[in-house]
Amino acid sequence: MLTMKSLKKIYRTALVETHALRDFSLTVNSGEFVAVTGPSGSGKTTFLNIAGLLEEHTEGQYTLDGINVSGMSDDQRSSLRNQKIGFIFQSFNLIADLDLYDNVDVPLRYRGMPKAERKQRIEQALTRVGLGSRLHHYPAELSGGQQQRVAIARALAGSPKLLLADEPTGNLDTVMARGVMELLEEINGQGTTIIMVTHDLELARRAGRHVHMVDGQVVDIAETDFSSLRAA
Amino acid sequence: MEISPILKSLRKNPVAALLIAAQVALTLAILANVLFIVSDRIATMSMPSGIDEPNVFTFASQDIGEGRNPIDGTLADLDAVRAIPGVIAAATQIGIPMGQSGWQTGVTLKAEEKVEGPERLAALYMVDERMLDVYGMQLLEGRTFNAEEVIAWKTGDQPKPPVVILNKALSQKLFPDGSALGRMINITGDPGEPAQQVVGVVDTIASPWPRSQNPDRVVFVPFRPSGSTNFIVRTEPGELDRVMAAIEEALFKVDRNRIVDGIRDFKTTRARAFEGDRAMAVLLAAIALALLAVTAFGIVGQVSFWVTQRTKQIGTRRALGARRSDILRYFQLENALIVLLGIAVGCTLAMAINGALVKYLSFGALPLSWLPIGALVVLVLGQLAVLGPALRATRIAPAIATRTA
Ligand SMILES: Nc1ncnc2c1ncn2[C@@H]1O[C@H](COP(=O)(O)OP(=O)(O)O)[C@@H](O)[C@H]1O
Numbered sequence: 001m002l003t004m005k006s007l008k009k010i011y012r013t014a015l016v017e018t019h020a021l022r023d024f025s026l027t028v029n030s031g032e033f034v035a036v037t038g039p040s041g042s043g044k045t046t047f048l049n050i051a052g053l054l055e056e057h058t059e060g061q062y063t064l065d066g067i068n069v070s071g072m073s074d075d076q077r078s079s080l081r082n083q084k085i086g087f088i089f090q091s092f093n094l095i096a097d098l099d100l101y102d103n104v105d106v107p108l109r110y111r112g113m114p115k116a117e118r119k120q121r122i123e124q125a126l127t128r129v130g131l132g133s134r135l136h137h138y139p140a141e142l143s144g145g146q147q148q149r150v151a152i153a154r155a156l157a158g159s160p161k162l163l164l165a166d167e168p169t170g171n172l173d174t175v176m177a178r179g180v181m182e183l184l185e186e187i188n189g190q191g192t193t194i195i196m197v198t199h200d201l202e203l204a205r206r207a208g209r210h211v212h213m214v215d216g217q218v219v220d221i222a223e224t225d226f227s228s229l230r231a232a
Numbered sequence: 233m234e235i236s237p238i239l240k241s242l243r244k245n246p247v248a249a250l251l252i253a254a255q256v257a258l259t260l261a262i263l264a265n266v267l268f269i270v271s272d273r274i275a276t277m278s279m280p281s282g283i284d285e286p287n288v289f290t291f292a293s294q295d296i297g298e299g300r301n302p303i304d305g306t307l308a309d310l311d312a313v314r315a316i317p318g319v320i321a322a323a324t325q326i327g328i329p330m331g332q333s334g335w336q337t338g339v340t341l342k343a344e345e346k347v348e349g350p351e352r353l354a355a356l357y358m359v360d361e362r363m364l365d366v367y368g369m370q371l372l373e374g375r376t377f378n379a380e381e382v383i384a385w386k387t388g389d390q391p392k393p394p395v396v397i398l399n400k401a402l403s404q405k406l407f408p409d410g411s412a413l414g415r416m417i418n419i420t421g422d423p424g425e426p427a428q429q430v431v432g433v434v435d436t437i438a439s440p441w442p443r444s445q446n447p448d449r450v451v452f453v454p455f456r457p458s459g460s461t462n463f464i465v466r467t468e469p470g471e472l473d474r475v476m477a478a479i480e481e482a483l484f485k486v487d488r489n490r491i492v493d494g495i496r497d498f499k500t501t502r503a504r505a506f507e508g509d510r511a512m513a514v515l516l517a518a519i520a521l522a523l524l525a526v527t528a529f530g531i532v533g534q535v536s537f538w539v540t541q542r543t544k545q546i547g548t549r550r551a552l553g554a555r556r557s558d559i560l561r562y563f564q565l566e567n568a569l570i571v572l573l574g575i576a577v578g579c580t581l582a583m584a585i586n587g588a589l590v591k592y593l594s595f596g597a598l599p600l601s602w603l604p605i606g607a608l609v610v611l612v613l614g615q616l617a618v619l620g621p622a623l624r625a626t627r628i629a630p631a632i633a634t635r636t637a
């Protein structure tokens with residue numbers, strides 16, 4: 001699904017150079033559920049942003065779904081993002097002025113999908129996250145866990161191959177967090193590749209693979225026994 | 233295509249958008265009326281005088297003391313002026329188009345008819361046998377005065393000539409169904425048997441008062457003002473400045489006991505006649521421009537605020553696949569929708585303002601064609617104003633989506 005070879009990411013400001021990623025290499029196969037952990041500032045978000053084409057890497061090679069993304073134009077990256085990737089953010093990033101239906105509609109419109117297909121996908125996605133009866137509610141009327149479910153529906157509606165989540169449970173209490181995690185596992189079970197950054201070691205251990213980062217590098221890749229986890 | 237979500241989110245947060253729309257409405261309403269008034273004034277200012285404007289100038293000569301015979305003196309003056317190289321024709325005159333001073337008289341067709349209101353009024357021009365050359369004017373029918381008909385005229389004489397010439401406008405007004413030639417009219421303004429015969433009709437020539445309600449009707453009488461009087465001179469093309477510079481010396485050679493002043497080309501005469509109109513047009517245009525600027529800056533300010541306020545939303549949209557052009561288009565569309573609302577209200581308001589102007593200030597009715605023109609102006613203005621902040625929005629990095637709380 002995704003191959004990174006010796007990636008470097010350097011943030012340059014007038015005063016300092018920050019090496020957010022140094023010699024970062026990682027391969028994620030289709031259908032995997034990868035959890036990424038590491039101390040704050042270790043480069044987890046940077047990795048996710050580069051993986052999701054939100055930022056460009058400084059050096060190295062990145063291949064996404066067989067496509068070498070180096071040197072792509074901003075428009076090309078935008079449409080690739082739109083078609084292949086779903087994002088889930090720590091703070092949900094829903095648009096407060098739009099109801100759930102229109103929030104989920106946002107990425108579909110950018111894809112130029114016909115109205116009827118959008119409607120079907122939106123209703124399907126919201127139903128899948130358990131909010132099919134609240135299409136015309138506004139985000140502020142929902143709990144945090146429900147809002148994150150809307151964000152997941154928004155990410156899923158376009159049937160992306162890769163789901164990227166940056167601390168999706170970071171703003172949720174344990175119960176809600178578990179609910180979201182279960183939803184992600186279910187989605188992964190249906191074939192979508194997921195990469196999730198988390199602080200929660202408990203959740204990380206439930207993922208198929210656990211990547212630990214320190215100081216911009218992968219220090220440890222632990223394969224989790226998938227079958228035992230599912231049973232737990 | 234993205235209109236419905238934009239509308240929905242505007243409806244959720246309507247105050248700022250409504251304020252912009254209101255400002256646009258007011259701007260359009262005022263702009264449409266100002267454009268109309270200014271264009272009306274420009275049309276007025278460019279009305280034809282009927283004379284050879286670039287080559288005509290006027291001046292006044294005043295005799296000092298009791299020296300010379302006014303009638304002979306004026307004839308000598310005219311000979312001297314005509315002798316200046318470059319002069320085509322010269323005459324003493326009462327009545328210069330747009331000159332803002334002159335005579336006005338009532339014209340009637342029957343003995344018992346009374347002159348009431350402006351309908352029967354016409355400007356009275358005193359001219360001699362050279363009238364066509366002096367003004368650079370066309371004869372349409374009949375003839376001009378011949379030299380024997382022209383009488384020297386002094387202040388206080390009552391103009392009751394046996395023959396008169398009309399301009400086209402007066403001729404059509406008095407005789408809408410046929411030729412004026414040979415017809416008898418009364419130009420004294422008093423009741424009485426018509427005693428002036430029309431011998432000619434000339435083409436358009438304006439009255440001295442272009443801002444009056446009847447600026448286009450003129451009757452010509454065969455008199456030569458004499459003594460202290462006004463002159464009109466027409467020169468060959470390109471000779472005007474030279475002749476104007478030479479005029480004083482030429483007249484001083486005839487007689488030094490005089491004052492020559494008010495030497496003025498026709499361009500100046502016309503400008504002075506419409507000074508008020510020009511001032512009004514400039515003032516209104518300045519107000520309209522200031523209003524447009526205030527509205528434009530208002531939009532720039534509000535949209536800049538929105539861009540800052542929506543930074544995270546924009547980053548998120550980018551993360552979800554919006555191209556830069558999608559972000560730009562969002563702001564452009566949003567602005568167009570707000571401005572269109574303003575236009576809808578503004579058109580109604582424009583008609584209301586015009587209604588008040590018509591009612592209380594006797595302006596003309598606003599032609600509806602000014603509304604789409606005004607609407608286009610505010611629409612383009614809105615799009616220009618939104619462009620800067622919207623382009624700034626397109627440069628918001630998609631990474632904002634993950635980098636802000
Ligand atoms: N836009 C940026 N400009 C400069 N430095 C940055 C920028 N984004 C991240 N960094 C730095 O890069 C390093 C990695 O950050 P990040 O990937 O956000 O870490 P994590 O998500 O693991 O907390 C940090 O030192 C951070 O300060």
Ligand SMILES: [Mg+2]
Nearest residue numbers: 044045046166
């Ligand atoms: Mg982070």
